[in-house]
Amino acid sequence: MVAGRGTAVVGGRRLELGPGVVFAYGLSTPHEIRTAPDDVLVKYFVSLAGSGVLSRLRRCQIAPGEARQLTPQADLASAFEGLLREGQHAGAKRQALTAALLEYLLLKIEDAASFTAHPSERAREAFLRCKAYIDAEAENIRTLGEIARAVGAESSSVCRWFRRYQGMSPYHYLLRRRMNLAAEKLLEQGGLVKEVAARFGFTDPFHFSHQFKAVHGIPPSELLKYRR
Numbered sequence: 228m229v230a231g232r233g234t235a236v237v238g239g240r241r242l243e244l245g246p247g248v249v250f251a252y253g254l255s256t257p258h259e260i261r262t263a264p265d266d267v268l269v270k271y272f273v274s275l276a277g278s279g280v281l282s283r284l285r286r287c288q289i290a291p292g293e294a295r296q297l298t299p300q301a302d303l304a305s306a307f308e309g310l311l312r313e314g315q316h317a318g319a320k321r322q323a324l325t326a327a328l329l330e331y332l333l334l335k336i337e338d339a340a341s342f343t344a345h346p347s348e349r350a351r352e353a354f355l356r357c358k359a360y361i362d363a364e365a366e367n368i369r370t371l372g373e374i375a376r377a378v379g380a381e382s383s384s385v386c387r388w389f390r391r392y393q394g395m396s397p398y399h400y401l402l403r404r405r406m407n408l409a410a411e412k413l414l415e416q417g418g419l420v421k422e423v424a425a426r427f428g429f430t431d432p433f434h435f436s437h438q439f440k441a442v443h444g445i446p447p448s449e450l451l452k453y454r455r
Contacts, residue, residue, distance in 0.1 A: 229304050231268035232359055235260045235294075242294040244268060245359045249303075249336060250294035251284050263362065271307035273329065287333055288340040296352060297339040306332040353380060354388035357397065365404040369428055371397055406442040409435075413447055414454050420447045 228248045235242045235250060237258045242250055244260070252258045262268040275283075281290070289295055297303065310328040313321060356378045361368065368374060374397060375382040389397045405427050412423050424435035440446045 228268060228270045231262060231266045232362055233260065233262040233268045234363065238292045240292055243356075243359055243363060244270075244294075245296075245355065247297050247303075248294055249287075249289055249297050251289045251291045253291045256291060266362070271304070271311075273307075273310070273332070275329075283333060287336045289336070295340055296356070297336065303332070303335055303339065306335050350388060351392060353378065353384070354392045357385055357388060358393070358400070361397070361401050361404055365401060366408055366427060368401060374401075402438060403442055406439050409439060409447070410443060410450060413450055417451065417454055420451075423447065 228244050228246055230246055231244075233244045235244055235258060237250065237252045238256045242248070244250075260268070284290055306328070310325060310332055313324045313328055316324075318324075357374055357380070360374060360377045364377075371382050371385065375385050378385070385397050389395060389400060393400055409423050409427055412418075412426070413420075420436065421432040424430075424432040427435070429435035429438075436446045436448070439450075443450065
């Protein structure tokens with residue numbers, strides 16, 4: 228994955244997808260890949276065949292059904308582009324060139340999988356995992372503790388990462404994400420404000436309207452006037 232966000236269910240196992248995530252699945256493995264409608268996934272993929280495929284993927288630490296967050300990402304995107312470029316040529320050496328580039332790509336993935344990031348890089352990666360989780364599950368998240376547990380971190384660490392990389396608390400980022408989703412629901416489906424409020428965990432529709440206006444500048448009742 229080079230951009231966007233989404234999810235994959237591979238053999239019944241749910242994987243969170245975002246920039247730098249690499250995963251694999253077998254030909255007969257049930258799988259479903261979904262992109263976030265507001266942040267479309269951009270991905271590369273390669274079909275591998277042969278008796279040594281499984282052992283080669285294990286060396287890359289991406290056995291079928293598993294996913295890894297890799298870094299650096301730019302080198303991997305460049306390797307994929309090289310493979311695609313040579314694969315489209317009709318020259319006599321195309322097969323040899325693409326085989327060599329595929330091995331180069333696998334070596335880059337293997338190297339990235341074993342890469343030990345600087346503490347600041349690890350912190351940013353952890354922040355991005357938190358952000359991706361909030362983006363994907365904002366409608367269902369109710370507490371900071373849920374976010375921290377989902378990424379295996381302390382709540383204080385999550386707060387520190389968001390202040391450093393997002394310039395706001397995780398609560399305010401979650402609130403903005405939820406109000407954006409609420410606006411989408413109102414514009415697409417209409418309905419009563421209190422129903423949308425309840426869907427996003429607000430028992431008091433007036434409190435929901437106040438938070439909505441704080442984010443969007445207008446109350447939800449005003450937004451409904453723009454619905455087609």
